[in-house]
Amino acid sequence: MSRLPILGLAAAGLLLLIICSSPSGATDTVDVLTIADSTGDWGFPSPYAHYSRGPGYVRMSLIFDTLVWKDENGFVPALAESWEYLADEKAYLFHLRSGVTWNDGEPFTAKDVAFTYQYIKDHPYQWVDSSVVENAEATDDRTVKITLQRDYAPFLDQVAGTLPIMPEHIYQDVSDPASFKDPKALTGTGPFKLVNYDKTQGTYLYEAYDGYYQGAPRVKQIKFVKVNSEMAAAALKKGDVDAASVPGETVEDVKKEGFTVVEGSHDWVAKIMINHMKAPFSDPKFRQALYYAIDRQDLVDTGLRGFGLAGSPGLYASDNPWYNPDQEQYNYDPARAGQLLEELGYEKKEGSKYYTKISKPEAIELLVTASTERQGELIKKQLDDAGISVNLRSVDSKTLDSMVGGWQFDLALSGHGGLGGDPAILNKVVLDQQSFNSARYDEDSKLNDLLESQVEEMDPAKRKELVDSAQEVIAQDLPALPLYYTDSYWASNNIVSYYYTYGGVGSGVPIALNKMIFV
Incomplete structure (x- = not known):
């Protein structure tokens, strides 16, 4: 039986830059830590309801732990103190910590882990591809063997480091976990417990679980409050909050006030989602015309005031280690956009500035939200200048996600993180048929094969070749239109030393709120 050592993530993780000096790491107890969030409500923080x-x-991860976790450098033990891969069996052995309890006092055992991994086969979990798991069994109270359907290179990152372990004694009789919002649903092994959740106000209050197996958290309470992003820096200065994500234009001023600022890498992409299930968006040439008509650099310079990076067609930012420079770039060229439209049979009728196939211009609807209206106006003008008529429709973010998920749209200005983690993210945001973050595009058999092959390739060099090829096909097909990657800054008053997690929290969330910061 061959046993392979477990390696850290490939060099595709987040790069951390300390903008100004911060303390070496305080150890004093913090009674209450208040964190600003511009968006507010993110749902009941159970595994299935958030x-x-x-x-x-x-928010969920503060309550529930996974088998492994990540800090600013890579993988670290969590509920599993060690693990190994049995290559001949396509199986992982996880050796669990002793003395772990659920926050209701019940002991945690290997049976809970086996239960969770079997549970997601019947109740698919939104962050994990459960199809890769063939079986999970507890070989004793502290050992779990998880057998895979196939080789799956990102298992530690995308499954073991993402899937929250749930208590069998609570969830074994739960048939609809998304609707299970009893307080018992928040029985976890993580460092915090939920004290209060106000959906209307978008506030959360957590308290430390002093029985936490890695030691009682030094932060005794964490409070999330809703603060408009433009007001975040002011809230910091007034002392209303202890930490916040701040706009790039405020960073220098915040530093001068003595706050610590950390910068993340370009792992969140804004993109135009496309309803490729209907004409004319079903034609790749039409999607290419749209992309040529959009000046991505202007969106960064004007819309983001320079605090970002122009989007790349193959999804990865140009400063990402997985980026393939040998892909079609679609530099801004409205004339080329017009040429492609004419090849598709469009023409400008006499007296009209817009391309059309019928007697009057066909207006495309672009969905935006309050936070993206500025960018939407810029995109509308750029497309208008290229002869493509667009109407903006502003909705709230959850409505936009719902409309995209239900294919009730033409175009939608949206976005997601995850690009700093494992390249399995490409499968999630291109092929996945369930997520509103995904293009749900499986119409190119070559691309399907490349993406399925890359997650099964255990050789890093060969995997990079597959990911490179996949980017070239994505750039050709354009199932969505990547626009830009935002610069991200996290400012704090030095009570806690924040960092951006290597590869992102869980499967790649690019937020500087790793729960281990508070322990």
């Missing part, structure tokens, strides 16, 4: 975006996962 809203399926990064902030929702982060």
Whole structure:
């Protein structure tokens, strides 16, 4: 039986830059830590009921632990103190910590882990591809063997380091976990317990679980409060909050006030989601015309005031180690956009500035939210200048996600993180048929094969070749239009030393709120 050592993530993780000096790491107890969040409500923080975006996962992760976790350098033990891969069996052995308890006082055992991994086969979990797991069994109270359906290179990152372990004694009789919002649903092994959740106000209050197996957290309470992003820096200066994500234009001023600022890498992408299930968006040439008509650098310079990086067609930012420079770039060229439209049979009728196939211009609807209206206006003008008529429709973010998920849209200005983690993210945001973050695009058999092959390739060099090829096909097909990657800054008053997690929290959430910061 061959046993392979477990390696850290490939060099695709987040790069941490300390903008100004911070303390070496305080150890004093913190009674209450208040964190600003511009978005507010992210749902009931149980594994299945939280809203399926990064902030929702982060709130849930404070209560529930995984088998392994990540800090600023890579993988670290969590519920499992060690693990090994049995290559001949396509199985992982996880050796669990002793003395771990659920926050209701019940002992944690290997049976809980086996139960969780079997449970997601019947109740698919939004962050994990449960199809890769063939079986999970507890070989004794502290050992779990998880057998895979196939080789799966990102298992530690995308499954073992993402899936929250749930208590069998609570969830064994739960048939609809998304609707299970009893207080017992929040029985976890993590460092915190939920004290209060106000959906209307978008506030959360957590308290430390002093029985936590890695020691009682030094932060005794964590409070999330809703603060408009433009007001975040002011709230810090007034002392209303202890930490916040701040706009790039405020960073220098915040530093001068003595706050610590950390910067993340370009792992959150804004993109135009496309309803490729209907004409004319079903034609790759039409999607290419749209992309040529959009000046991505202007969106960064004007819309983001320079605090970002122009989007790359193959999804990865140009400063990401997984980026393939040999892909079609679609530099801004409205004339080329017009040429492609004419090849598709479009023409400008006499007296009209817009391309059309019928007697009057066909207006495309672009969904935006209050936070993206500025960018939407810029995109509308750029497309208008290229002869493509667009109407903006502003909705709230959850409505936008719902409309995209239900294919009730033409175009939608959206975005997601995860690009700093494992390249399995490409499968999630291109092929996955369930997520509103995914293009749900499986119409190119070559791309399907490349993406499925890359997650099964255990050789890093060969895997990079597959990911490179996949980016070239994504750039050709354009199932979505990557626009830009935002610069991200996290400012704090030095009570706690924050960092951006290597590869992102869980499966790649690019938020500087790793729970181990508070322990």
